[in-house]
Amino acid sequence: MHRFDSAADALARAILDYALERVRLDPPPLDHPRTAAELTELTGQTITAEGIGGERAFALFTDVLAPATLSVDHPRFWSFVPAAPTEAAVLFDVVVAASGIYGGSWLEGAGAVHAENQALRWLADLAGLPAAAGGVFVSGGTAGNLSALVAARHRWRTRHPARSRERGLIAAASSAHSSVAAAARVMDCDVVSVPADERGRLTGAALAATIDALEPGAPLFAIVATAGSTNAGVVDDLAGAADQAERLGIWFHVDGAYGLAALCAPSARHLFEGIDRADSFIVDPHKWLFTAFDCCALVYRDPAQARAAHTQHAEYLDVLTGADEWNPSDFAHHLSRRPRGLPFWFSLATYGTDAYRDAVESALLLTQATARMVEQAPHLQLVMEPELSVVMFQRDGWSWADYQAWSDQLLADQLGFVVPSSWHGEPVLRLCFINPRTTMADVRAVLETLS
Numbered sequence: 001m002h003r004f005d006s007a008a009d010a011l012a013r014a015i016l017d018y019a020l021e022r023v024r025l026d027p028p029p030l031d032h033p034r035t036a037a038e039l040t041e042l043t044g045q046t047i048t049a050e051g052i053g054g055e056r057a058f059a060l061f062t063d064v065l066a067p068a069t070l071s072v073d074h075p076r077f078w079s080f081v082p083a084a085p086t087e088a089a090v091l092f093d094v095v096v097a098a099s100g101i102y103g104g105s106w107l108e109g110a111g112a113v114h115a116e117n118q119a120l121r122w123l124a125d126l127a128g129l130p131a132a133a134g135g136v137f138v139s140g141g142t143a144g145n146l147s148a149l150v151a152a153r154h155r156w157r158t159r160h161p162a163r164s165r166e167r168g169l170i171a172a173a174s175s176a177h178s179s180v181a182a183a184a185r186v187m188d189c190d191v192v193s194v195p196a197d198e199r200g201r202l203t204g205a206a207l208a209a210t211i212d213a214l215e216p217g218a219p220l221f222a223i224v225a226t227a228g229s230t231n232a233g234v235v236d237d238l239a240g241a242a243d244q245a246e247r248l249g250i251w252f253h254v255d256g257a258y259g260l261a262a263l264c265a266p267s268a269r270h271l272f273e274g275i276d277r278a279d280s281f282i283v284d285p286h287k288w289l290f291t292a293f294d295c296c297a298l299v300y301r302d303p304a305q306a307r308a309a310h311t312q313h314a315e316y317l318d319v320l321t322g323a324d325e326w327n328p329s330d331f332a333h334h335l336s337r338r339p340r341g342l343p344f345w346f347s348l349a350t351y352g353t354d355a356y357r358d359a360v361e362s363a364l365l366l367t368q369a370t371a372r373m374v375e376q377a378p379h380l381q382l383v384m385e386p387e388l389s390v391v392m393f394q395r396d397g398w399s400w401a402d403y404q405a406w407s408d409q410l411l412a413d414q415l416g417f418v419v420p421s422s423w424h425g426e427p428v429l430r431l432c433f434i435n436p437r438t439t440m441a442d443v444r445a446v447l448e449t450l451s
């Protein structure tokens with residue numbers, strides 16, 4: 001199984017050809033999920049003592065398993081936050097997989113880590129962080145938020161050793177992503193929820209009021225602001241949040257998993273005023289920066305503070321931790337890691353940052369044009385003016401069941417993938433655009449089905 005076998009050559013080429021054909025499909029099939037019972041029926045038992053052979057396993061993937069997975073990169077996939085990896089990113093992911101690179105330490109992965117760090121530097125520069133800033137690529141926003149908050153609490157405990165047994169408290173808006181509460185559960189600390197304004201934004205004033213109402217000496221160690229809320233795509237008052245963090249001398253983390261990609265778009269830059277004051281931020285290149293799953297960039301203003309919180313110590317690691325080198329494992333809750341930032345780096349290096357700017361701007365333009373189209377439809381009501389690339393609206397007279405039935409039919413017809421969401425307790429439709437291949441004709445075709 002570890003020896004090259006020329007009989008396997010045809011299969012190897014078929015696999016690589018498939019990958020190239022798939023990434024070039026325009027559009028790829030949207031496809032749809034199936035039940036576990038249906039899939040078991042179709043695949044039978046695939047794990048056997050003798051193996052079923054590569055041809056058979058690959059045919060099961062292409063004929064049964066792949067069609068039972070949605071294509072997140074389909075131009076009419078507008079649920080959650082879609083993805084649209086570039087050809088360069090996808091193909092380079094294949095190279096990364098083949099290259100046997102351990103991305104946790106400089107000793108083992110220097111070349112890869114160097115390239116990843118250049119990609120992180122582009123993001124740190126966009127945010128206006130100092131030259132000493134740096135970080136690591138982790139699996140996703142959930143892992144990034146957790147690692148940043150662990151570093152935040154570690155700094156607070158180091159500064160207040162007498163309080164290091166206290167549970168700790170994070171301030172975040174009611175509209176913050178679910179992963180912030182998940183991080184607090186893992187860390188066994190609490191979140192004080194700051195009421196968001198009517199658009200779902202955290203404001204400096206509401207944050208100050210919530211903080212001032214806490215009991216004296218509350219163990220508040222971090223403020224989390226969101227740069228692009230997942231549901232509505234609105235950006236918190238980052239400067240106001242930074243003011244409060246500064247007033248209290250605590251960590252300021254910005255969750256930009258979806259929205260901070262728009263830092264590279266001049267037309268949206270003003271929304272992120274104050275990002276340069278963050279102690280840490282995250283952005284998921286697997287969302288709006290066009291790379292393959294899974295990839296979150298986590299950047300710290302002062303990486304030494306993250307290292308103090310995260311470095312693992314053991315006899316077998318002394319050779320790494322003693323060295324004065326950049327070990328990505330030191331900056332998050334992980335040790336072994338694939339250099340998952342390399343496909344992003346390769347794509348950025350290939351096309352250049354201007355192409356990224358244009359691709360992000362194209363989604364912002366499409367969003368504005370879609371909002372105007374919704375406004376013109378008498379039976380559709382725009383919930384709010386979009387800030388980034390989410391259009392939220394309602395269909396007159398529809399209940400939750402109507403929205404769900406429409407969504408199911410849209411997917412059944414392979415016309416698009418749009419799941420309902422809710423806003424202030426009311427069902428809404430929410431279109432999230434990131435794919436530069438999406439056209440106004442796509443939007444029109446889907447909106448027409450709502451009449």
Ligand SMILES: *Cc1c(COP(=O)(O)O)cnc(C)c1O
Nearest residue numbers: 140141142177179230255257258
């Ligand atoms: C998507 C998202 C996350 C979670 O990121 P994953 O990569 O799915 O773990 C966190 N915060 C925001 C604002 C997001 O949009």
